[in-house]
Amino acid sequence: MGKIGRVDVLRAPPGTRAALLGNEAIARGVIESGISVVTGYPGTPSSEVIMTLHAYRAHELGIYVEWAVNERVAFEIAYGASIGGARSMVTMKAPGANVAADPIVSAAYGGVEGGLVIYIADDPGPHTTQTEQDTRWFARMAGLPMISPVDPDEARKFVRAAIELSEALKLPVILRSTTRVSHTVGDVVFGEAVEPVRYRGFKKDVKRFVRAGMSWNRERHAWLLGQLRKAEELAVEKGLVSSEGSGDYCVVCEGVACGHLREALKSLGESVADRVKVARLGMVHPIPREWVRRELGGCRKVLVLEELSPYLEISLKAVLHSTDTEVMGMEEGLIPSVGELSPAHVAAALNSVLGRSGGSVEAEAQDKAPPRPPPLCPGCPHRNSFIALRFGLAKAGYSPTKVPVFGDIGCYALGVSPPLEAIWTEHSMGASISMAAGLKIGGFEGPVVAVIGDSTFYHAGLQSLIEAVHKRVDLLVMILDNDIIAMTGHQSTPAWARTETGREARPVRIEEVVKAIGVEHVYVVDPYDIDKAIEVVKEAVKKPGVKVVIMKHPCALWEARVKGVKAVYRVVPEKCTSCMACVRVTGCPALYVAEDGKVRIMEEDCTGCGLCARYCPYDAIIRVERG
Template identity: 35%
Template sequence: MKALGDMLIQREPFSEIVIGNTAIVRAMVESGVKVVTSYPGSPTPEIAEAINSIKKEERPFYFEFSTNEKVALEVAFGASINGYTSCVFFKSVGMNVVADSFVQLSMMELPGGMVIVIGDDPGANSSQNEQDNRHYARLSYTPILEPKDAQEVYEMFLKAVEYSKKLRSPVILRLTTHTAHFKQKVHFGSYVPSDLGLPIFNVKKNGPYIPIANNVPVMKRKALEKLSEWGKISEEFAHTSKNNSKRGVITAGLPYLSLLDVLGDNVEKVDILRLGMVYPLPRKAIIEFLKSHEEVKILEELDDFIEQYVKSIAYEEGINTKIIGKIDLDDWIGEYTPEKVKIVLKKVWPDLVYEPHKKVGNIRVIQRPPQLCPGCGHRPVFYVLSKILSKDDISVADIGCHTLGFLEPYEVGQVLLSMGHSTGTASGLSLFNKTRKVVAFLGDSTFFHAGLPGIINAVFNNHNFTLVVMENGTTAMTGHQDHPGRKIRIRNLLEAMGVKHIWEVDTYQIDKLEEVLKQALDTPEFNVVIAKHPCMLKFTRERRRKGIVKVPQMSVTNKCTLASVCITKFACPSFQRDLEGRIYVNKDLCIGDGSCIGVCPSGALEFEKFEKADNTESAGDLK
C-alpha cells in the first residue's frame, strides 16, 4: 500500500478509505489549488496532517500555518486576486476572527477563485459554543455548500473551485465535526499537474478593490448579481426522492444520513428534498417540493436557517403547505445524530420512526472528565496557584489545553470568552480592585494569535495584574502544529512592548515556580511569568518514533502516608488507588517525567530502578 502522501499526488484515479478531511486534500491536488493557508482548529487539523504527508518538494501547492485565521484568509485572498486558486481552512469560531476581512470578499473580483473551508461544531465537541456559520453566508452574500459524507466532501470541493473560478467569487465549504471525520471508501479522479502561471493582478481590469463610500454601491451590486447566479447553480445541488407521499422532509448534510437511519424500512413512506447548497437556496426545487406535499418537516442542526427561508418562500408564493420547523428548545441544541433525529421526528410523525425488532439494552457509560495529560507542564502551574491564591482572588482562563485548569481539583480560571481575551478581561477585572489579586493565562500559540493587543493595552493603560504565558513550544490542543515561537522569543517581544517585570521558569521546578508566582502576584503593576516546559505528549510521541520504548517510571515507596496530594491536589491521572485504598502508579499512563516528586509531603515518590538498555532514556534525558 502506498504512503498517504504518495497516494494523494498519484496521477491515476483510485479509491481508498479516508476521512472527509483527507478527501479534501486530494480535491485540492486535482483542482489545481496553488495556495493553501490555515490556523489550526478542530475539527479541521487532519487537513493539514494530510497536506504535510506530501513531501514539501513534491507538493503541488504552497501551504502555511498563518499567525491566526484572519491572516490566513488574507494570504489566500492576496493569492486569489493575483490569479492563483486558493483555499483557507479553520474551525467554527475562527470565522469570528476572519470576519472583518471576510465580509468584504464577495464584493471583490477573485480571478483565481477561493474556497473557504469551515469546520463547524454542532455539539461543541471541541469548541466553546455551537456557532452556526451559515448566518455569515447571508451576512456577506457568500454561497455555502454542505456535503453529507466524505465522497461528497471531495466532489463538492471540486465543484466549489470550478464555480468560484467561473464567477470569480469566494465560496464556503461547510463541514461539521462528523463530515470532517466521516470515513468511507472515496472514489477519486485523475491528477494532471499544471503550471503555476504568471501573476495577473490588475486593479484597472478587475477592481475596484477599495471599499470606500464611492465604490461600495457598485461593488455591492456586483456581489448581489453573483449571488443571483449562485442561486441558479444551487438547483444543481438539490436532490429529491419521490415516493408520492403527502409528507416530505427538507434537510441537508449529515442530518440527511441520520434521517435515513431513523426511517429504516419506512423510507418509502416519505419524500426527501436534500439540499447541497444551503445558501442561496434552490428556490425552484423548494417551491415544487412544497406544492406537492401537504406537510413538510424542516430537519436541520442548530439554528432555523433553512426553516426561515422555506417559510418565506411559501408565503411569497401563496403555498398553504403545513411547514413544521423546530418544536422546542432541544431541537436547537446538539448534533443531529440518529439518536437525536429519532427524538426530533417522533415529535411530529412517530409512525415513521423505524423500530428494529431486536433492541439493545441500556448500556451505562461512566463519564470520564477531560484532564491534562500525564507529565503536562501546565499541571504544576495550576497546582501551585491553587495553593497560593485566596478564594477571593480572580483567575482568567484562555483557549488551550490550559483551559482545563478550571476543573477540579485546581479550579483556576473562572472566565472565558475567546482566544486572547484573557488580558483584556483581566484588565477590566483589575479596575478599582484594591484587595483581590488578578491572574490571567495565555498559551504561547494564542500569545501570537490574538494575545499581543491585550498586552499592549495593559502596558499602555497601566493595568495591574499578572499574566502567565504557558509556553510548551507547540499548538498542542489541535495536534502539535508549529507557531511563530520557533523563530520569535516571547521574552523579546514582551521587552519590546515595554513590560518591565518578566520571569521565566521551568514548571517542573515547583519550588522556584511557587517563589516566582508569589513575587509576580505581589508586584503592583502589570507583569508576566513565562511558565515553560515542552508538551510531554508531543515529546513522548517523538521519542517512540525514534524507537525509545521505555523510561524510568515513578513508584510509590513505603514512606507513603496516604496524604493523597498526588491524587486530590496535583491530580496526575497516573496515580490511582487499589481496592484497599493504597496509592500506586499506573504504568500504562506514567511517562516517568518526575514532575510529581516535589509535591509529595512524605517524600514517597521516586524513580523506579531498572537496568538501562540502549534504547532507553533516563529521567535526566526527559528534561
C-alpha cells in the same frame, strides 16, 4: 496521524478506494482542484486537512501549505493569493470564522480571480467547540455562497465544486461541514489530480479592491447581489441540489442529516419511503428559490432536517410563504435544537409528520460509570504552572482561591477540573488578558492573573497585552509556553525555526516580543523547576503594572515522543501512608488508588516529571530508570 499505509492520499491514482476521514478526503480534494495555496489556523474539527497535506508532503507537489498565526491572517493570505489568480484554500473551526469575519465580509465585494475555498467546520454537540454556532447564517450575513457535503467522499468532490463555483462567480465560496462529516471515516474513491494553479496576474482595479467608504461600494453591493442570483442557477446546473421520490410529504435535508434520513427511511420500510419525496440541499446559501418552489411548492408538508438552528426551515418558510405548503422542523420541536441529530431523531420526526406511532426518542439511560472529564496529561507542564501560581500567590500573602484567574483557549483550560480548579474564565482567543484588565479597570482591587498559552498569545493575546501595557493596568500575565499548539494535535507556532514542510522560518520569540511592547518585569522559568517557579510568581505578583511570567517547558506528550521517556516514578507501598497528597496536589491521571488503599502509578502513562514525588511527604515515590 499515521500515513494511510499503501495509499498515498495525495498521489494515488484516480479510482483508488480508501477509508478516509472527512478532512483527509478534503486534502485529496485539494489535489483534485488545482489549489496551490493552503493556509489556516488549527481548530477541531478542521485541523486534519492541513495536517494530511503536511503528512503527505503536499509542498513537494508545488503547493504552499502552512499554518498562519490566526484565522484572519490566514484568510487574508489566501485572499491575496486568489486576487492574483492562484487557487487557494483557508481552513478553520467555526469560532475562527468570527476571527476572520472582517476580511471575509469585505472579500464578498472585492471578489476573487483564482478560486478561493473557505473551509469552516461547525460542531453540533458541541464536542470540542465553545458554542453551537451555526455558520450558515454567517454565509448569509457575508453574502457568500456556501456548500455543505453529506459525507467524506462528497466533501472531496465539493472542494472541486467550490473552486469551480468560486471562479464562475468570482466570489470566495464557503465549504462548510460538521463534526460528523469532518471526523467521520467513509469510503472514498479518488478522482483525477489537477496541476496547482499559481499566480496568473494582478491588475490594479481600485473599484474592486479599495473599500475605503467609497461610493463604488454600492456598485459592488449590487454586483454581489447579481452574483448570488447566478449562484442560485449554478446550484441547479451543477447538481448541488437534488430530489428523489414523490409524494405530498416532503423532507429536506442537509449534511449528515441526509445520511441519517436515508437510514431512517430504510428502517421505516417501503410503505413510508414510497410516500416521501426527499430534497437535498448541497448549497445552503443562497437558497435556489425557483428550484425550491418547483420541487416543494406542491408538497402538503415539508419536514426540514438540520442541526444547530432552524436556518433552512426559516429560509424555506420565506420562499414558500405564498403556497399552501406547511414547512416544519426545529421551530415546531420535531427535531432537537440543542445537540446533534441522530437517525433515531430523524425517524421520530418522520413518524410524527406522517401521523404514525413511535414519535419520541428515549432519553439515554443514566451513566453508571464515574465521570471522566479530560484531565491535563501526565507530565503536563501546565500542571506545574498552575501549582506554582497557587503556591506563589500564597507565599506572597494572598489567598489563592480569592485571586481571579482568567484562562484562555487551549489545553490549560482543562485546569478547571479538580483538584487544580485553576481558572475562573475561558472565553475566546486572547480574552484572558483583556478581560483581566477589564476587571481591574472596572474597580476590582486585588491582584488579577491572566493565563494564556504560547500559540493563543501569538494568535490574539498580543494586542490584549499592548492594551494592558499602554493603560498601565496592574496585572500578572502567565504565558504557558510549551512550544507547540498542543490541543489540536501538535502544530507549529511562530517560534519554530522550521515549519512542518521544512520551510526555514524566522523564530518570533515571546520574550523579545513582550519586552518590545514595553513590559518591564519579564521572567522566564521552567515550571518543572517547581520551587523556582513558585518564587518567581511570588516576586512578580508584587510588582506594579503588567508583569509577564513565561513558563517555558515543552508539551509533555511531544517531549515524550521526541526524546522518549528515560525514567518513570513508582510508589513504594510500604512507605505510602495513603495521605493522598500526591493525588490532591497534582491530579495526575497516571496516579490511582489501588485496592489496598495506597497510591500506584500507571507506569506506561508516566512521563517521569517527578511532580508527585516532590509533593510526597514520606518519600514513598521513587524514580526508576527505564531500561
